[in-house]
Amino acid sequence: MRLLETSVRASEGIAVGRAFVVNRCNDSQPYEKGSLEQEHTRFEQALTLSHEQIEQLATDSEIFAAHLEIVDDPMLSDAVTAHIDEGLSAPEAVAVASEELGAMFEAIDDEYLAARATDVKDIFVRIAANLTGGVKNPFEGVEDGDIIVDSELFPSDMALLDFAKIRGFVTAEGSATSHVCIIARNLSVPAVVGLKGVLEQVKSGDKLIVDGSGGRVVIDPDMATLDEYKLQELNYKALQAEQQQSATAEIYRNGERIYVFANAGSVEDVERAMAAGADGIGLFRSEFLYMQSATEPTEQQQYEAYAAAARACDGKPLIIRTLDIGGDKAVPYLGFPKEDNPFLGWRAIRVSLECREMFCRQLRAILRASAEGDVRVMFPMITTLEELAEAKCVLEQCKAELTAEGVAYREDIKVGVMIETPAAVLIADILAANCDFFSIGTNDLVQYIMAADRANAKVANLYNPYSQAVQRAREMVISAADRAGIECGMCGELASDSQATELLLDMHLREYSVNIGAISKIKYQLNKNQNEE
Amino acid sequence: MVSKTIVLTAPNGMHARPAGELVKLAKGLDGKVTLATAVKSVSAASMLGILSLGLKSGAEITVSAEGGSEEANLAAIVDFIAAITE
Incomplete structure (x- = not known):
């Protein structure tokens, strides 16, 4: 029994089956290089043949319609003929050109276009196959219950695969945004991608366990492991079926709509959350934009990410939290000073209000994206009314700029406060009169109220979201919101805990912003309570 | 040769589908048309x-x-790019 693991989360679920290792090489005789002229002719013939094959496939597929343009592209044939002229054989020239054009696309600073590298490689694979003995269906011989194992799956493979037979996918290359992941998630087939070394470890016919939820593949499992996973698979399927029924449901309590939002840390998260049935995004962490590069993201880059997230929400609310960083998650270009107490230091809104120009760039990007959907803005770590007033003042200034520039935005964009400090709890009524919504951030709130660090084992027992002081804080915040007639939600771990759902419902909490994996679970729990009433 | 500089307003940028239609349109013209950014120029x-x-x-x-009915070719491509809404 061997275990391979990756941190990439491709497609959830557990499958047990036989490995089908895809062989894309032709088993024909080795390629014999001819004269320069012959190599050119062979390439031209292979290109014509590829064009004809794709033309047939293109009649009922948009993917192949785009491929047809690529195979006819002068840039493609120019790249290959140039390498043949340098003395390479036709298949070698095709391989080199494929690498070059693929790399050119991968370098594009746009996730969608970078992913087109796969389409380009896909076409080169076809041309190469036509040069060396013809295209064969690499999935011939796939049987019911097989798990597909390959280095990488291509868009054109999707037309050749018989999904009814396939239990799971494992690939050595790829990321969570690869084509195969999107397909696998849509079909609820477990997949593990980016599993380096899998092709060296697995051969066709090996018994495999694919644990898409844990990013694990077990090769030749022993009986005990097999039994354990089979049980997990059954439980997962039963629960999934039950929860799926709740996922898209609209939930009401005493005639009031209860919303289950999701927490998201990237545009892909938003897409996943929407696919999982979220009623909106209750917490869009903007930090990812700031942490992933060596310099501050431009207004345009931020706008593109926020607008893409807003479009993915398709009219449902998208609450964007402004930058929430501090000494514990510093970014190099901001030059954070070393602090003895980063959690009581220069962080979140305190940073934004001081780095005013950076704050403006973020607010302008959020405002511009608000033209694309129900975008709302939320300020983290508010402790005084002055901070909120100043942040709102900067927002108004940005609105005035955009109006002057003739740029579209949502004029009545909702402004919210994240309630995560004891100070905010104590002045909740004052804050409520000055904003449109609250979101209770339970993780930091528990830590600040209880003065206990959850990572410190000696005091971890005090870090208790159910302790009386924290309960009372929640009641104060929710009732202050109710009295002011504004919405109040909760993001943070407690909202995702189905054991807390009943308690929170009793407190009149109507918005739960949960981890993506918990959407159907919490909806199921809310639905169950609704039905028991 | 005639040229015009425009700003791409398509919300999703130049993606595969509009690009494919643009290519078809360009192939049907009676002259050469190039698109250029600060970085490079392509057919x-x-x-x-x-x-x-x-x-x-x-x-x-x-x-x-360049070549053929230059003004009309330029207008056809510019109009097409301006009309991409997806």
């Missing part, structure tokens, strides 16, 4: 070329037409 009849520009919404593109 409007090359799908790979257009996609490799990585044109995002808001990008500046200089469209140039």
Whole structure:
């Protein structure tokens, strides 16, 4: 029994089956290089043949319609003929050109276009196959219950695969945004991608366990492991079926709509959350934009990410939290000073209000994206009314700029406060009169109220979201919101805990912003309570 | 040769589908049309070329037409790019 693991989360679920290792090489005789002229002719013939094959496939597929343009592209044939002229054989020239054009696309600073590298490689694979003995269906011989194992799956493979037979996918290359992941998630087939070394470890016919939820593949499992996973698979399927029924449901309590939002840390998260049935995004962490590069993201880059997230929400609310960083998650270009107490230091809104120009760039990007959907803005770590007033003042200034520039935005964009400090709890009524919504951030709130660090084992027992002081804080915040007639939600771990759902419902909490994996679970729990009433 | 510089307003940038239609249009013209950014210049009849520009919404593109009915060719491509809404 061997275990391979990756941190990439491709497609959830557990499958047990036989490995089908895809062989894309032709088993024909080795390629014999001819004269320069012959190599050119062979390439031209292979290109014509590829064009004809794709033309047939293109009649009922948009993917192949785009491929047809690529195979006819002068840039493609120019790249290959140039390498043949340098003395390479036709298949070698095709391989080199494929690498070059693929790399050119991968370098594009746009996730969608970078992913087109796969389409380009896909076409080169076809041309190469036509040069060396013809295209064969690499999935011939796939049987019911097989798990597909390959280095990488291509868009054109999707037309050749018989999904009814396939239990799971494992690939050595790829990321969570690869084509195969999107397909696998849509079909609820477990997949593990980016599993380096899998092709060296697995051969066709090996018994495999694919644990898409844990990013694990077990090769030749022993009986005990097999039994354990089979049980997990059954439980997962039963629960999934039950929860799926709740996922898209609209939930009401005493005639009031209860919303289950999701927490998201990237545009892909938003897409996943929407696919999982979220009623909106209750917490869009903007930090990812700031942490992933060596310099501050431009207004345009931020706008593109926020607008893409807003479009993915398709009219449902998208609450964007402004930058929430501090000494514990510093970014190099901001030059954070070393602090003895980063959690009581220069962080979140305190940073934004001081780095005013950076704050403006973020607010302008959020405002511009608000033209694309129900975008709302939320300020983290508010402790005084002055901070909120100043942040709102900067927002108004940005609105005035955009109006002057003739740029579209949502004029009545909702402004919210994240309630995560004891100070905010104590002045909740004052804050409520000055904003449109609250979101209770339970993780930091528990830590600040209880003065206990959850990572410190000696005091971890005090870090208790159910302790009386924290309960009372929640009641104060929710009732202050109710009295002011504004919405109040909760993001943070407690909202995702189905054991807390009943308690929170009793407190009149109507918005739960949960981890993506918990959407159907919490909806199921809310639905169950609704039905028991 | 005639040219015009425009800003791409398509919300999703120049993606595969509009790029494919643009290529078809360019191939049907009686002269050469190129698209250029600050970085490089490509034929409007090359799908790979257009996609490799990585044109995002808001990008500046200089469209140039050479040969044939230059003015009409330029207008056809410029109008097409301005009308991309997806």
